[in-house]
Amino acid sequence: MADTVVSSHEVTAPVTVVLADDQALMRMGFRMVLEAQDGIEVVGEAADGASALAQARALRPDVILMDVRMPGMNGIEATEAITAQCPGTRVLILTTFDLDEYAFAGLRAGASGFLLKDTRPAELAEAVRTVASGEAVVSPRVTQRMLEMFASHLPQDGQEAVVQDERIAALTPREHEILVLMAQGMSNAEIAEHLVVSATTVKSHVGNVLAKLDVRDRVQAVVVAYETGLMA
Known part of the structure; x- marks a missing residue:
């Protein structure tokens, strides 16, 4: 009788991600960056906040990359709804530097991180993994801007x-x-x-x-x- 071989390698489930951005080219770029990384799987896309919420409910991803300005339900509103209704899903907000006034609102809404869209691919992938692990990520530049802006918030x-x-x-x-x-x-x-x-x-x-x-x-x-x- 042949011996049964048991692999000693533990199979780790990939970090599942939903991309929420109203620009299709932006979603495509994020998908290409993330899917080039080991252990990250993009499982859905959304072009507005309401769709992001629906994707979160249906797919229960580990992380949602969330744009701020989207038609209908914006990213801040969607973040608040997702963190309330899907506690296992973490939200990582990505936006352009000229929208940094939304950083504070996004974090108050329950986001676990806030990065700028010009973040390097390796840093974006690492941020996704970090947020999925239960930690939080805030860009140093955003932190500095929050220090400068806190009085108005x-x-x-x-x-x-x-x-x-x-x-x-x-x-x-x-x-x-x-x-x-x-x-x-x-x-x-x-x-x-x-x-x-x-x-x-x-x-x-x-x-x-x-x-x-x-x-x-x-x-x-x-x-x-x-x-x-x-x-x-």
């Missing part, structure tokens, strides 16, 4: 600000310091190097920050930092 509801200030006040001095560094766009590794501590220690502190702020990920924590005026 402070909450209008005074009570909301008070509640969020109380959440900030609950942080320890170290957690407060780490939140500021996160809001400056630093990764865990960069924070660890800056503070001369281990990456494991930073990860633990970041987890505590997210829990105390009652937010889903580090992007939402950064939003809170901007909203409360912490980055003034």
Whole structure:
């Protein structure tokens, strides 16, 4: 009797992606970039926000690359609906630099990342993988622009600000310091190097920050930092 051979290689499912952009050529370009990468599969396309939401419901992709300005339901509205209705799907917003005023709105709507459309192919693919893994991605340039723009996006509801200030006040001095560094766009590794501590220690502190702020990920924590005026 022949021996049964069992492969020791673990089969990893590809990261599934839906492309949402009202320009067909843009979708084609993103598809070509992503499908040239190992472990990424484009499973659908949408030309507007409503179609993106429908694709998210039907296909349950890992990631949706979301344009902001689309006819009908725009990318911000679609992001808010998708993150509410399809919790397993992460949204990565891509837009042109002259639309960076939408970065804050997109992140508040629940996006897990925000990149510019001129991002290099390798960086785009890495961002898709990062977001699919549950982490967050924000372009350093977008982070800088948010620092410059935060004042115009402070909450209008005074009570909301008070509640969020109380959440900030609950942080320890170290957690407060780490939140500021996160809001400056630093990764865990960069924070660890800056503070001369281990990456494991930073990860633990970041987890505590997210829990105390009652937010889903580090992007939402950064939003809170901007909203409360912490980055003034």
